[in-house]
Amino acid sequence: MHDALTLEKAAPVSLSARLWSGGHHANRLLRGLLLPALVLSGAEIAARYGWIESRLLPPPSAIALTLWQLAHDGLWKHIGASVARVAAGFVIGAILGLGFAVLVGLSRRVEELVDPTLQALRNVPSLAWVPLLLLWFGIDETPKITMIALGAFFPVYLNVVCGIQNVDRKLIEVGEIYGLNKFQLARRILLPAALPAVFTGLRTALGLAWMFLVAAELIAASQGLGYLLSDGRETSRPDIVIAAIFLIAVLGKTSDSLLHGIEVRSLRWRDTLETRKKRIRT
Amino acid sequence: MSHLDIHVATKKFADKPVLSNIHLSVAQGEVVSLIGASGCGKSTLLRIVSGLEHDYTGSVTLDGEKLSGISPHIGFIFQEPRLFPWLNVAQNIAFNATSVTDSDARVTQLLAEMGLTGLEKALPKQLSGGQAQRVAIARGLFIHPKVLLLDEPFSAVDAFTRIRLQDLLAHVAQLHRITIILVTHDVDEAVFLSDRVVVIGNQPGTVVADLKMDLASPRERESTALLAQRASVFAALHSAHIV
Numbered sequence: 001m002h003d004a005l006t007l008e009k010a011a012p013v014s015l016s017a018r019l020w021s022g023g024h025h026a027n028r029l030l031r032g033l034l035l036p037a038l039v040l041s042g043a044e045i046a047a048r049y050g051w052i053e054s055r056l057l058p059p060p061s062a063i064a065l066t067l068w069q070l071a072h073d074g075l076w077k078h079i080g081a082s083v084a085r086v087a088a089g090f091v092i093g094a095i096l097g098l099g100f101a102v103l104v105g106l107s108r109r110v111e112e113l114v115d116p117t118l119q120a121l122r123n124v125p126s127l128a129w130v131p132l133l134l135l136w137f138g139i140d141e142t143p144k145i146t147m148i149a150l151g152a153f154f155p156v157y158l159n160v161v162c163g164i165q166n167v168d169r170k171l172i173e174v175g176e177i178y179g180l181n182k183f184q185l186a187r188r189i190l191l192p193a194a195l196p197a198v199f200t201g202l203r204t205a206l207g208l209a210w211m212f213l214v215a216a217e218l219i220a221a222s223q224g225l226g227y228l229l230s231d232g233r234e235t236s237r238p239d240i241v242i243a244a245i246f247l248i249a250v251l252g253k254t255s256d257s258l259l260h261g262i263e264v265r266s267l268r269w270r271d272t273l274e275t276r277k278k279r280i281r282t
Numbered sequence: 283m284s285h286l287d288i289h290v291a292t293k294k295f296a297d298k299p300v301l302s303n304i305h306l307s308v309a310q311g312e313v314v315s316l317i318g319a320s321g322c323g324k325s326t327l328l329r330i331v332s333g334l335e336h337d338y339t340g341s342v343t344l345d346g347e348k349l350s351g352i353s354p355h356i357g358f359i360f361q362e363p364r365l366f367p368w369l370n371v372a373q374n375i376a377f378n379a380t381s382v383t384d385s386d387a388r389v390t391q392l393l394a395e396m397g398l399t400g401l402e403k404a405l406p407k408q409l410s411g412g413q414a415q416r417v418a419i420a421r422g423l424f425i426h427p428k429v430l431l432l433d434e435p436f437s438a439v440d441a442f443t444r445i446r447l448q449d450l451l452a453h454v455a456q457l458h459r460i461t462i463i464l465v466t467h468d469v470d471e472a473v474f475l476s477d478r479v480v481v482i483g484n485q486p487g488t489v490v491a492d493l494k495m496d497l498a499s500p501r502e503r504e505s506t507a508l509l510a511q512r513a514s515v516f517a518a519l520h521s522a523h524i525v
């Protein structure tokens with residue numbers, strides 16, 4: 001493994017070979033950008049030659065221009081509003097999900113009391129909550145953040161409960177031998193052992209938080225990327241709609257990458273395919 | 283009154299009796315091996331002594347004190363190392379640091395004794411099977427137990443590593459004058475390490491032979507005295523229809 005790496009570095013290689021083989025972080029980034037770059041160039045060429053109607057699908061250059069103009073006209077306000085909502089909703093939902101999961105995972109009594117209800121509620125589609133939330137909270141920030149929190153709650157709850165219940169009994173016995181009480185057992189063994197599941201839950205929750213954000217903002221908002229989407233539709237501006245979609249994709253990916261980075265750092269101890277790949281790369 | 287008194291009148295799993303009428307007295311610093319057919323209840327007996335198993339009739343008494351549940355004076359080494367994968371070697375050894383003063387010095391000392399110096403920052407996934415089991419033994423010794431229980435601790439490592447670990451355990455037992463109860467299915471291991479070999483047999487399991495290993499220490503693996511003791515253990519296993 002080590003030899004292969006040094007050989008690779010020593011040999012004179014073409015640019016394309018380097019793009020595919022190297023373990024360099026920048027190269028990985030380049031490989032990830034390859035597909036979007038191809039699609040965007042294709043769309044641009046197709047629009048130039050009139051193969052697709054730019055009234056329906058504006059070329060990437062037009063969308064870039066729109067983004068540029070929006071940047072001078074309140075785009076930051078929209079992005080700020082959306083990011084703030086996702087952050088607030090995600091944090092609230094994740095904390096509640098984690099809290100409930102720990103209680104349910106630790107106590108059979110609590111599980112019997114709470115879990116059936118939560119399992120039933122998780123089957124309710126997100127949009128079904130909207131009328132109720134609007135009735136209860138009006139149309140200001142509260143219903144939006146509540147909805148995002150709801151979306152973030154369930155994946156965290158489900159994954160962490162599952163993670164705690166699947167902790168190896170053999171490790172728990174070690175804790176028992178050392179006379180750990182229930183609280184110490186949770187803090188020192190169950191939670192660390194369930195950490196991979198916590199991160200799975202958090203990352204799913206973050207994805208759903210963006211989804212619920214758009215749903216909430218489409219329905220009632222005067223700010224935010226979801227508002228930009230519906231505004232673009234109402235004013236027949238597909239470039240604005242696509243620009244908003246693009247921004248949501250970029251923000252979603254960026255936030256997920258941040259979380260993934262934390263996950264990789266926190267789970268370095270794991271002996272899995274993923275950590276092996278990481279070790280070979282660096 | 284002896285150091286450690288184990289009495290199990292009956293132990294059942296779902297109405298199926300697994301152990302019955304067991305009396306064992308172990309002296310301070312004695313090394314006792316439990317051998318017997320698979321499934322005869324050796325692990326269960328060890329778990330009763332450790333306090334992990336409390337649903338039985340009988341009693342375990344350590345230095346005159348009747349034990350109920352887990353005792354800080356009893357350490358347990360499992361068949362697998364059972365290290366916490368998220369903690370490094372030093373953190374694993376010092377897992378129970380709250381009950382030991384000067385934990386860092388203790389860790390350094392145990393690392394040296396176990397031949398693990400330099401590995402304190404390593405994660406369990408980076409250790410070989412033998413190294414991992416040595417970390418587990420160090421973790422068991424960390425709390426200064428009076429009694430160390432080991433359940434087939436070397437059965438998952440290769441033959442050479444096993445010999446090295448046996449030597450290490452013999453050394454540790456001498457050094458710390460610690461009482462050891464060792465479950466093993468390896469007669470050579472039992473004879474080499476123990477002052478007494480206790481054969482568990484029958485259904486439900488009970489003590490069918492209790493053999494004193496009168497051997498000079500340090501022991502040599504191929505000495506005639508040791509081979510004679512080995513033969514006596516095999517004779518006991520034969521008459522109990524275990525082999």
Ligand SMILES: Nc1ncnc2c1ncn2[C@@H]1O[C@H](COP(=O)(O)OP(=O)(O)O)[C@@H](O)[C@H]1O
Nearest residue numbers: 295296300318319320321322323324325326327
């Ligand atoms: N938790 C348990 N529940 C039910 N039966 C068990 C349990 N643990 C062990 N047994 C049974 O008790 C008997 C003794 O098991 P064990 O003490 O593990 O034997 P040994 O260690 O001597 O191989 C076996 O028949 C086993 O099936």
Ligand SMILES: [Mg+2]
Nearest residue numbers: 324325326433
């Ligand atoms: Mg066993």
